[in-house]
Amino acid sequence: MLLTKLSPVDTSTYQTPKFIQDLKHLHVLFQQATGELVVTDELGVEPNWNIYFYLGRLVYATGGKHRVRRLARAIRQHSQNVNIQNLLDNADPTVEAWELKVIEKAIQEHQLTTEQARAVIQASIHEVFYSLSEQKQPKSSWKPLEALPFKPIVALSAMQTLDNIVVVQQKWQQSGLSHVQNMIQGFSFDLAPYVAKPDQLQIMLDADAISSKTYQSLKKILNGTNTLWDLAIIMHCSLIAVMRSLLPFVVDGIVAFREIQDWASPNWKLPSQPVKLPNRGLIACIDDSPQVGVEMRRILEPLGYEVLAITEPLQSVSTLLERKPDLIFLDLIMPNTNGYELCTFLRKTTTFQEIPIVILTGRDGMIDRVRAKMSGSSDFLSKPPDPSKVLQILRKFLKNAEAE
Template sequence: MTTAERNATDTFVQKLVDLKQKRFSGQLSLRDPLGHEWTLYLCLGRISYATGGTHPVRRWQRNLTAHCPEMDPRQPKLLSEFSEASSTAPEVYWEYQVLCTWLGQQRIARAQVVAMIRAIVAEVLLDITRAAQVTCEVKRDNALPTQIVLIDIEQALLEAEQAWQAWRAAKVADRSPNRAPVIKQPEQLQQQTSPTVYRVLKTLLDGQHTLRDISVQMKRDVVEVIRSLLPYIQAGLVELTNIPDLPAPISPPTSSPLPTPSPSGPLIACVDDSPVICQAMEGILTTAGYRFVAIQDSLRAIATLLARKPDLIFLDLVMPNTNGYEICGSLRKLSSFNNVPIVILTGNDGIVDRVRAKVVGSSDFLGKPPEVEAVLEVTRRHLAKSQYKKTFGSGH
């Protein structure tokens, strides 16, 4: 994690610790550069619930299955209850109101609900911790009307940090637990596994369930799940894809969102040893319609770039084994990269770095952590310049 990423995380942590000391009651709303939004509900400086992010409904149903298996939200007889809850409580926490209703009716035990809420809060905090940058907004007097559990902020943050370290230790920090694995090469996968293992993988890896969903199905930690799949992912036999959230289980059920079309624009490469930076850049650029390739191994950067031939390259300045200056200089010596824009990424915005970057042939300079508008502006500008040179020649 870069210094800038750590500072962004520390800011979020300090904000929560300050709210604990002030015994704050209300909401803490958070947003990252990719547009993900989360809401933490606090009461007297403790966390009472959390929602938002990529898959709030999927997260709720997954943890309901894990901790309250007798309450299946897909049962038709429950839809009217969901509908009533959605009309009596703000939409953002309809799922919490349903839990309160069931708890009041003694249809589920308090221990089950407490375990479920703790698991949901842990997932949300891990996703926030994984974000490269978050902004915080405090909303007073918006606490939940009923408190089921109050979770100590510092203990919850410690557990989130431990979960993130476990994710990094497994060398999967660049992969999101909210992505769904799908088999891309079934014949090759079948050849490399036993018939029993292949049948299990074929059932689980249908592209409709995230790594977190599968971990609940298998009753295994999500880190174990992705670690077991990593060899197949690295071999290109299995791919992790983005999938939409489930529709909220209220009556009438809403239709599922249309799938996001695959990016088909120019190919953008990002050479950076930080998985968080690569993930942030991927989200920004693919959302805007660009294709994307992340390269975290600086020693293989030039070989990968030669193979993929990107239309623009974002290049980290400081990496282990080599640095952005050396890679940029080497690329400029190759005729195929003479006119490819190379934008240097760095958290150190110094005049010396800018001058040296220009000397080795960089096209531009961009600070970290990446901001959505800045990334898109520099991408559009340099792709336009590159296209002009291809059309009219560099002499015009």
């Protein structure tokens, strides 16, 4: 949680996470926009993340597996006098960005000052951004809004927020703790550490390897109900300090990690699970511009298609071989290669000889169409993609598109 006031670090070995790259690119495209950026994990199995912008300024971020825990942590960090359980009992989690309603209520009831509320929101945003930057291949979809479903309390620079996250990640890398993530399957700061070998911990106490105070502290806080994020607040220290204190016990197998559920109030009346759309197939979109992938998701995902957006054309072949999409949209002009060459190469591969390949381009001339046909493409689509024309392509090449 404690993510600020870190000194500059060596950046020579740091690789900018995909989420940060994508958000910086989208920020250039939507500098003055109001809307919501919906982010999903690579496999689409975790709850969505929702990031809200007002006139290009960052105003809120939420979502993920532990949004209630995150809110409670942020409030606890900036105010010790708030009755968090009471606020949660009276919340409506079915409302979009419901946490802000909780914060507004706390302000009205003088449980939080406006300054404290701003600090709570900023802490929540920082944690969301850090969690997203840990995702390997997150998918982003931009949804423009005429108005936000809430009144903004903060208006932050998205770029400055991202820069702060980069500094924190670099600090983590420089601390030498990165190897911990390789030791723990599915590592994230949402995992809860617990004492897996209490007998071994007792042996360390008996051998004076740890003090009685350390022994009691470990048994108390490592109870399997506090995540690493929670421990940073409980222990009043950074995540780096938390992991350093646990590292010897993790290496010895005394401390292990497990996933835990988010909090929920017994007063909440949660809706039944929404009906899932039919899975009509996988559509690949190979384009070096993330925005094209965003547009394709906006068009195709509501119809039940999964969209595989690929922005690195030279890495696309291995990804396509692994996922085997039902149709491929292929950009014509890309760094290091072009759509004609890649299409010709794909057609020489047995796996892609029958898969429809549609060339995407802003150059819609007769010569381009002839050359696209000669390279083995199935059709030609102008950019930016028009929803009606995309659907025409689906109906033309995919049997299960007839119900659209």
